[in-house]
Amino acid sequence: MSRIAFIGLGNMGGPMAANLAKAGHQLHVFDLTPASVAAAVAAGATAAASAADAVINADIVVSMLPASRHVEALYLGDTGLLASIPAGALVIDCSTIAPASARKVADAAAVRGLTMIDAPVSGGTAGAAAATLTFIVGGSSQALERARPILTAMGRNIFHMGANGAGQVAKLCNNMALGVIMAATGEALALGVAHGLDATALSQMMAVSTSRSWATEVCNPWPGVLENAPSSRDYQGGFGNDLMLKDLGLAAEAAVTTGATIPLGELARNLYAMNSRLGNGGLDFSSVIKLMKASQ
């Protein structure tokens, strides 16, 4: 069993850390929010006074933070965590961040004799709780093999996409397609309902027809179609509109660096930005349908 430092115990990191504790790993945790630390302690982890305290004697460091700036601020600089992590430890960053940030932190880790992988996830909070996440990995094969038993305790599928940063690129591709598909699904349902169709009947037809998707079958944006979807609980929980907006912004940045054209990704980014401006930034991203419905 490994001695693991886990930094960032939010909607995703909290249940992921709990699954590592359940698998019998020795877990030292830190988060800026005391309530999140308390929940991890209740799940079997030991509270650390700081991130630097958490990594003392760690074999593995896992981080699950909101965005690039949080990851860079945690690890880099004279007082950054890389200076405190024991030599030889493996660092696994599961946050969704810019590929360039992932490479920058991994390069800085290598300078200090540390191995790092980017391992952003797909599967949402339900997948984090059920330990069924998909890990999308960038880094060396050797580092991934070392990480595999840790990742397996938190997820079901692992995809190795290439060198450092490649996991983030693949994650952004997935989320850009998801953001477009969710907006398209909302638009189709709103059109059908405006013509007097029943949203559930329309969704059931689409779910076995050529437009079938996760957005229709699992996270249907029309309230009441699926009892367990965020739309049926006023869009609470799930994957936040502003996290989708962040990921589409990262996709746009990534497109600029290669000259790729992402017209639908850019359009979707603007739709989620508009939804955020309406005050829906903290709601599940399927609330983007509010832009298309005749009445809110």
Ligand code: NAD
């Ligand atoms: P969250 O905001 O719920 O959690 C982030 C946590 O990080 C918070 O508890 C915060 O206090 C903590 N934190 C921030 N800076 C810190 C620091 N310096 N030291 C210690 N703790 C710090 O976010 P989340 O929903 O758990 O998402 C985390 C990452 O996973 C994001 O990059 C997100 O895009 C990605 N993601 C989220 C989902 C989802 O469904 N929520 C799904 C897939 C991927």
